[in-house]
Amino acid sequence: MALRAARGWLGRDGRPRRAAAPRSGRARLDLLRHGPGNVADDARRGGSRDRELARGPGRSGARPSCPRDPRGSVLRRPGGLRLSRRPPAPADRASGSASGGAGHPSRALVIDDPIRWGILGTAGIAESAFLPALRQAGDGVAVSVASRDDARARRWATEHDVARGVAGYEQIVTDPEIEAIYIPLPNGLHAEWTITALEAGKAVLCEKPLCVTPDETRRVLATADAASVPLWEAFVFPFHQQTERVRDALASGQVGEVREIGSRFHFVLDDPRDIRLSADLGGGSLYDVGCYPIRLARLLFDAEPDLDRAIADAVWTRSGVDTELWGALTFPGDRRLVFSCGFLAADDTFTRVFGTEGELRMTNPFHPADDDTFAIVHGDDVREHAAAPTGEHSFTPAIRHIHAVLRGRERPRHLAVDEAMGNATAVGALLAAAGRPPS
Helix, strand or coil: CCEEEECCCECCCCCECCCCCCCCHHHHHHHHHHCCCCHHHHHHHHCCCECCCCCCCCCCCCCCCCCECCCCCECECCCCCECCCCCCCHHHHHHCCCCCCCCCCCCEEEECCCEEEEEECCCHHHHHHHHHHHHHHCCEEEEEEEECCHHHHHHHHHHCCCCEEEECCHHHHCCCCCCEEEECCCHHHHHHHHHHHHHCCCEEEECCCCCCCHHHHHHHHHHHHHHCCCEEECCCHHHCHHHHHHHHHHHCCCCCCEEEEEEEEECCCCCCCCHHHCCCCCCCHHHHHHHHHHHHHHHHHCCCCCHHHCEEEEEECCCCCEEEEEEEEEECCCEEEEEEEECCCCCECCEEEEECCCEEEECCCCCCCCCCEEEEEECCEEEEEECCCCCCCCCHHHHHHHHHHHHCCCCCECCHHHHHHHHHHHHHHHHHHCCCCCC
């Protein structure tokens, strides 16, 4: 793959300038997310959730070192992007950056080959959500899918136009041609394989929940920090146009001061063999769909809940899986999320945001389709808007963003290192409040 970095990085001798390699994992992650510029200045421009990604040096001892030519330029990051030594276009060197802003070197990258993805497992969501969105987003291709069963992997790959199917997840993780990995495995396997993929230097998109306990989440995030590799938990709605428009409406005071969010996420799960009903594999409605209202409330309130005030009740199976759960979380200023989730009632994702002067209603804030809407309501005055006017799959904006980050064209947003711990601790507090049976 030929990749050209337009960054204004030539020194007086005509050779690329190179920042000194940071010694600590935290410093490497800062370089990955901020670039070699002033971190404080960058924080003032966008804050910790909107910082620029600049590909930093690899983690010594954790990944193979990058081959270098005699002049010191990176030729290829094993398992990652291959870089050429061509200088940026003259216009980029003269103007600084179209994407990086005035006075900052450009991070725009020009890459000939698509980003190569591997998929761990043949879960239904990989077929129905990830692959269609990957193709719609462009600039990426699924080159390999792994299953524990070789025949199943090969059959799935053939049916879904993936280049190859392999037996064993390790084959994806160790494949040097794969740059990013999608993990739709059962919840109980997320931590193990996310850590393995991160340590191999792969960018990771892991299905929610990232882990089933706060302790597991801490270990995964520590690995991402040490490896300086981007990790996303697959809540894709924060990247969606509807979410941006809703946040703008609330920020502009269209419903007054937001006081409460009421949300439901239900569907009927009637197959007793489904892994979402397995306690050993991390099943349960809060893990599967109840985590969505929590993530939405944290995003819209831009705050974390008081876990000591968590309230919940649930319907439990004999094995300790919640098939329905009702919960409430209190946020600073006595604002509240009141929600329910479950596997026993008909499909429902209706959500209401209540303010002092009106309310905002969403038929589906999580995976909006063409016929979904959101509305601003003031008494009898209802102003309705299309949730997905572009007709894109709900995963598409997130995957497009990941590609842009890996190319260096966008600052990373909604990284797991910033967001996942808040959801994990809230889920843990709600399960405890609901009296989760001992395992």
